[in-house]
Amino acid sequence: MPNLNRLGILDDYQGVTLALGPWDRLPKTLGIQVFRDTITDQEALAARLAPFDALLIMRERTPFPRALIERLPNLRLLITTGARNRSVDLDACAERGITVSGTPSHGHPTVDLTWGLILSLLRRIPEQERGLREGRWQVALGNALEGRTLGVMGLGNLGSRVARVGQAFGMRTIAWSQNLTEERAAAAGATRVDKPTLLREADVLTLHLILSERSRGILGAAELAQMQPGAVVVNTSRGPLIDQAALIAALKEGRIAGAGIDVFDQEPLPPDHPILAAPNTVLTPHLGYVTEENYRTYFAGAVEAVQGYLDGRPVRELRPG
Incomplete structure (x- = not known):
């Protein structure tokens, strides 16, 4: 069965991610690290993310173009909040065997x-x-x-x-x-x-x-x-x-x-x-989706995405095309 060691959570501006998601449902062996800042420099961002085999990104706060994806050799699961994310190069992910999953959301x-x-x-x-x-x-x-x-x-x-x-x-x-x-x-x-x-x-x-x-x-x-x-x-x-x-x-x-x-x-x-x-x-600072209700839905969906990957049955996969 697939395994994951480290989950990185990006762009947690309010510092609320761990409090609003059912993370205790995940294996205790999965290390979770939260980042509250946004890095725009690609080299610095790649260096930060290189150790992680799973990442959770919040909408389009940090884009994932091909140039970044190709510098993340350990990445196997990329979760984006929401049902789609146009800032992720899905072709590049597919070519490298990276599973991309979305989450439910409220409009x-x-x-x-x-x-x-x-x-x-x-x-x-x-x-x-x-x-x-x-x-x-x-x-x-x-x-x-x-x-x-x-x-x-x-x-x-x-x-x-x-x-x-x-x-x-x-x-x-x-x-x-x-x-x-x-x-x-x-x-x-x-x-x-x-x-x-x-x-x-x-x-x-x-x-x-x-x-x-x-x-x-x-x-x-x-x-x-x-x-x-x-x-x-x-x-x-x-x-x-x-x-x-x-x-x-x-x-x-x-x-x-x-x-x-x-x-x-x-x-x-x-x-x-x-x-x-x-x-x-x-x-306003891009608040359209920023509510407690949406965040709870996002993070519950992210936990489901990790569980699905570990069970060999990915959920809400985002594919090219």
Whole structure:
């Protein structure tokens, strides 16, 4: 039967992994080591990870390209939280006989955060809260959601959930994506429109697309120029969906009213990143999936993945293609 000696757990930012998973179900002989920092230097990262024959990675916090995988001669099991991970080179893993397993996850926390950002922007909650703490009372005017237009770019599982919440707020909901049909839009209570109409009419534009070469930079300078000056953009999907330089320019020039951003082109976000100085923003550190419920589900799934590997029956395998 397969055997494992050392499990490395990467990018445990909050230091909670061992407290939230049923790790006591694993063999006592399996050594577990947790790392709370993110290493971006490939040479230093390879040196850290080389001794491990099993690794648990948290989503895309640390990418696993071919160049890194080929420098990990002992690696036999790679577990990623979630059902897929586009930052892992599955071809390289398959070529080296590395089993890659995913875990169950919940999508609804991202919906929660999306609406947290929308409400924060339109009602200007962070600004009002900061003013109150500084001894000022009612420092700005907010905007109500009812009667406004919610534009959803990407009406899959999460986008559809976001759309339904918008309807509960009394918002008109329109949607667009490259393969969206009128029937699918209607099932989510939305109206399918073309991309220019989505950009032109949305008071709130929220992105819910999978990152791919087709969707990378799908909201750029040309698209931002078509939006209303009073509109806001929300992104809880993937940073590269938006041209961040174009977004920052639009915010600084007042061509849109604000942005709520949970995902960035570089993560963790460096302290000198220009988006931190952009006006009218609510920024969060990629919190869409970061809830206790999701973490418990992730880590229970990770334990199952180790057990399945040791039993010779891998679970939730991720394969190339």
